[in-house]
Each structure stands twice: as C-alpha cells, then as structure tokens.
Amino acid sequence: MTDKAVNEITWVIGGAQGSGVDSAANIFCKTCAEDGLYIFGKREYYSNIKGEHSYFTVRVSNKQIRSHKESIDILVSFDAETVFRHAKDVSTNGIIIFNSELIETSINEIPTLDEDAQSEIIEYFNYNGSEPFTIKKLVENIQQNSIKCYGIPYYQLLKNFSEHTNNPTLSKLARMINVLALSISLSFININRQALSRAINYIFRTKPKIAEINITAAEYAYNYSEQRFQNNKFSFNENKRDFSNVILVQGSQSSALGKIVAGCRFQTYYPITPASEDSEFLESNQIIEQMDGKKGSVLVMQTEDEIAAITMAIGGALTGTRTSTATSGPGFSLMAEALGWAGINEVPLVVSLYQRAGPSTGLPTRHEQGDLLFAINAGHGEFPRIVFASGDIEESFYDTLKVFNFADVFQLPVIHLLDKAIASSIMTCKNFDPNIININRGYFITKIDNKVQDYNKLEHFKRFELKENEPISARTPIGTENGIFWNTGDEHNEEGHIIEDPTVRIKMMNKRMNKLDLILQTISDEDKTLSYNGNSDIVITSWGSTKGAILDTLDELNKEGIKIQFIQIKLLNPFPQQLLKKLLHSAKTIINIEMNYSSQLAKLIKQNLQRDIDYEIVKYNGRPIACDEIYRVIKEIVNNNIDKRRIVLDYGS
Numbered sequence: 001m002t003d004k005a006v007n008e009i010t011w012v013i014g015g016a017q018g019s020g021v022d023s024a025a026n027i028f029c030k031t032c033a034e035d036g037l038y039i040f041g042k043r044e045y046y047s048n049i050k051g052e053h054s055y056f057t058v059r060v061s062n063k064q065i066r067s068h069k070e071s072i073d074i075l076v077s078f079d080a081e082t083v084f085r086h087a088k089d090v091s092t093n094g095i096i097i098f099n100s101e102l103i104e105t106s107i108n109e110i111p112t113l114d115e116d117a118q119s120e121i122i123e124y125f126n127y128n129g130s131e132p133f134t135i136k137k138l139v140e141n142i143q144q145n146s147i148k149c150y151g152i153p154y155y156q157l158l159k160n161f162s163e164h165t166n167n168p169t170l171s172k173l174a175r176m177i178n179v180l181a182l183s184i185s186l187s188f189i190n191i192n193r194q195a196l197s198r199a200i201n202y203i204f205r206t207k208p209k210i211a212e213i214n215i216t217a218a219e220y221a222y223n224y225s226e227q228r229f230q231n232n233k234f235s236f237n238e239n240k241r242d243f244s245n246v247i248l249v250q251g252s253q254s255s256a257l258g259k260i261v262a263g264c265r266f267q268t269y270y271p272i273t274p275a276s277e278d279s280e281f282l283e284s285n286q287i288i289e290q291m292d293g294k295k296g297s298v299l300v301m302q303t304e305d306e307i308a309a310i311t312m313a314i315g316g317a318l319t320g321t322r323t324s325t326a327t328s329g330p331g332f333s334l335m336a337e338a339l340g341w342a343g344i345n346e347v348p349l350v351v352s353l354y355q356r357a358g359p360s361t362g363l364p365t366r367h368e369q370g371d372l373l374f375a376i377n378a379g380h381g382e383f384p385r386i387v388f389a390s391g392d393i394e395e396s397f398y399d400t401l402k403v404f405n406f407a408d409v410f411q412l413p414v415i416h417l418l419d420k421a422i423a424s425s426i427m428t429c430k431n432f433d434p435n436i437i438n439i440n441r442g443y444f445i446t447k448i449d450n451k452v453q454d455y456n457k458l459e460h461f462k463r464f465e466l467k468e469n470e471p472i473s474a475r476t477p478i479g480t481e482n483g484i485f486w487n488t489g490d491e492h493n494e495e496g497h498i499i500e501d502p503t504v505r506i507k508m509m510n511k512r513m514n515k516l517d518l519i520l521q522t523i524s525d526e527d528k529t530l531s532y533n534g535n536s537d538i539v540i541t542s543w544g545s546t547k548g549a550i551l552d553t554l555d556e557l558n559k560e561g562i563k564i565q566f567i568q569i570k571l572l573n574p575f576p577q578q579l580l581k582k583l584l585h586s587a588k589t590i591i592n593i594e595m596n597y598s599s600q601l602a603k604l605i606k607q608n609l610q611r612d613i614d615y616e617i618v619k620y621n622g623r624p625i626a627c628d629e630i631y632r633v634i635k636e637i638v639n640n641n642i643d644k645r646r647i648v649l650d651y652g653s
Contacts, residue, residue, distance in 0.1 A: 014055035015078030020178035025056035030199035066548030100151025106132030252277030258400025320477030343383025348407035366622030391547030623652025
C-alpha cells in the first residue's frame, strides 16, 4: 500500500482500562479536527474501574459524518487482547499496529478473554493447529488478506526516547506508550504535525510541562515511524474544510452546556453511568459568565440516592429556580413516585434520562433505547408529562434549551431522553449558538399586589386556579409575599388544600390532562418530528441516537439512486398522532429502527395510528448501531431479498 487515496478512515485504539486509551483517542480526535477533518467517535468500556478491555472507535472524513462503521482501517493496540478482539474487523488493505514484544502471547494467556470469546475468535480465523493460537499466528493468518501488520517494540521505544532526552525517569512512565502508539498511527495518515502539537497542548492545557514532554515524545515516535514505514500512507484525496465555525464536542458535555445557557441554576444527581458525566461537567464549570457580564453559578448537589435527587430538585423548582436532575434507568425507577408528586403539583422540572441497557443493573456501561415506554408511563395514576428525545450531540444542546422552556410554559415534568451512545460519543459540530432560543418562563409571577392589613383576611394565592379552557394557571415561587398556597401529594383545590370532592377532582384532572392537547397545539411541527430526504413511498421511522447511522446510510443509498425518507420522532409524549398520519399517509413501506427488544416506537405508532410496521429492525446487544449494518439490511429490503419482518442486528465487539 503506497499513498492510498481515501475519503475517510476508521481508526480504533484499544487496551486495558486505565492504560490511557481515552487520552490517546481524545488527542487523535483533536488532531484530525485541527487539521480540518470531520470526526465521529465512540467509546466502549466495561463496568469495572481498571483491567478489562476498553476501546475507542473514531471515524474520520473530509465530509460530514454522524456515526461509526464496523470495518477498521487502522487498529492500534497497547495489549494482546485488542489484537485478538478486533483483528477480524480490519478491512482489506488495513493496518494493525501492535506491541511486537507480545508476539508470542497466546489467546489463552489473556484472563479477561472468557472461553466463549476465545473459541469464537479461534473459529473465525479457522485455526486448527495443535499449538496455542498466538499473535504471531494471527498475524500470519491475517496478512493473507493484504492487511499490513506493524510490530513496534513499545517499551524499547520508550527506553530509547528516555535516553534520547536524557531523562531516565521517562522509561518508567508506561502510560506514555499511548502517545507513542498514537503518533505512530498518525504517521500513516497525512496529518499536519502542527495539528498534533496543538492537540496535545489542548488536552494537557492545565499541565504545560506534561504537554511539552508528550509533544517531544510524539515527534520522536512520528519520526521513528516515518523512517521505517515511509511508503505506507492513507491520504485524504480532497481539500480539507475551513473549521473556523466547527467545534469538537463530547456527548456528555453538550446537554450540560445547554443547561448553563438555558439558565439552569440547580442540578441534583446520584452517581450513575452514563448520566454522571453530565453533572460532573457542570461541577467543573459552576462559575459562569452570564449574558449581562455578571458572574453566576450552577449549584450541583450529589445526594444520597435518586429519591433524594428528584425530591430535592422539586424543592428547588418550587423556589422558581430552573432545576434539573440527571439519571439513568435504575435511578429513574426510584424517581417514579416523586415524579407523580411533581405531576399533581404542576412543578416545572427537567429530568435528563440517559438510557442504558437493562433491566435492573443490566449492562451498566452499554447502550440501549429501552426506556421509552417506561418514561411515558412511569408513576401511578395519570398526569401529564412531556417525553422528548434528542438524536445527536448537536441536538442535545439545543433540545436542552427547549425542554426547560417546555417545563416552565406547561408547568409539568419534562423527561429528556438521551442515552449512552450520545453520552460516550464525540463529533465535530457547528459552533453552538447560545442566542438561537430565548428563555421563556411562562406564566411566572414574582410579585403579588394584595395590600391587606389584617393577615387573617389575606386571600390565599390560587396556584391551581380553575378557568374555563385554561389549563395553565399563574405560578409564583414559594415564599413570595402575599402568595400563600399549599403543596401536597393529595388532590387539592385551587389553593392547594387537600380535598376529596368528586366534582373538584374531575375539574383538577381535566385541568392537568388538558395540557396534553395544549402541548400538541403549541409545540411546532419541527419540534415534534424531523423529516429527511424528501418524500418517498419507503419511510424509515426512528427516534434518538439511531439518527446518525440512518442519515449516513441514506447518503450512501442516495449515491446509488435509492431514495428513502426518514422521519425522526422527537416528541414522544404527547404523541404527535395527526402530524404522523399526514407524514405517513402515502408510505407503502414503513421500516422502524430502534435499539430495544420489543420495538417500542413501533408499538406507539400502531397504538396511535392503527397501522402496522412493515419491517422492524432492532438491536439490543449493548452496542450502538453502525451505519453499514443498517445499509446492508435496507438494501435487502429494497431488493426484496428478505422475507423476515423482524431483523435483529448483532454486530459489536
């Protein structure tokens, strides 16, 4: 392979958790972005702290991309396990960079590879030898597919670098191997070296001495690789883009940034994967510069459990403060009773629900979209709530601004559905515009003119005032002068006093539930659904983080003259029944794609539209959908080569 011209590559780095995989991947992403390339990356890791296998997949392109692919062009490994696990996914003419000092390591010497995984790998490579299956034997096998394998003596290289810099202590810094391996891999792509230096300076911006050492190490490794492998290159065959208006954003940061801009000033949480990173980012950026130039802050409170998290958040919201809580499925389960309290008391509250695979603890660090119906139905009895789903990192920022407005305007809990796939991904986005959505506090008053000298004659504030065809009543913070009212978990009258009168009960239930109709009348069609790729008689329906893989698939199909429409449903409760009927009216074939076992969106479509889905594509193995997975299945459907109505995707290392 000599200067292979490409439009994109997929790069994967792997190693034991705690060995610097994430740091190396972040430097790689930043380097490529600095050099004018588009990025989409995803992080996969086990639910232990150190030792188990961790890997980071990064797709790099000279055009916009929104998802990952199955096939790997460059595999970078710190350890033997990465080679064994991922070598089968390396594409023809791809590259494997591995530690040559581990060449004789056999697959059965790796304690973190269970017997089933070992057997599957050995079977894949069709190895029938009597001797143990080693990296050496795997390399011999895989090179028959025109895959280039480059063994690098990492520890010897680190020792040589230590001697080169006259700094003997560096030879003991095993974590520096990640920078050496990263830099060697970058030498196989025509990347501007200055971009690499800028990326390292950025990643270690709070540790300038560490940055300087890593830049020197990167240069040393890059030169080493250039001298040894100078003719083996991937070269992007188009001019790179102007990135003056593009940022590189991690999914765990985008919603948190939206909260800061939306005016959220109080967030509660109990640590849980993958939601914790949202709160941790807010904790790291609590002191903020507000629009008027004054300093403000976000109070982030770690509570003793999720019940305390939501009840404390409700208390904050009652003071008039924009408030949220962030959790995942198990934590949201504990919040259900308090969610009903917020519902009956018409409390504006945002719940950021980062879905992961369940039930129970399930797969704590893996992905799924299994909480849709749960979010819609959580809590006993009936009360209105909005369930709103973001499809990617960029959307999650702007949607966060919207859901705070929804909570205030309609005075109810809003469940903002995010997930592990979004939280653990990184991508290039257009610069976020903090002014694109204005803050709307709704019918919110902070002053009540009620000049009564005798306190006993003071008329109490009708927080839950009943008016004909007006489900939204005035809201005021607790403690407002002349604004006395009650909050309880019971049914109540206009002032909040407990009642059991059947007539008032009917009126209060109608008042609250009529908000659902008002929501459907008020929220724009663009916030209910998004339609892509024009009209077609074949329509894909989906929600949440499958969006990127679907859009990338449509781009490939368009090149082949195959046009398919995609409808992304964002407002999932109340369900936009009439709008969807209109959008799906001329569809002859509906293909629903989502990441859960039972096609939960398909159930909602059938329930609300009395229409069956023609094909259900699902995935529930804990790994996000890759665009090439969807592409293959859609092609089979279009060509009438598939007679199954339910297709289960199973790719994932």
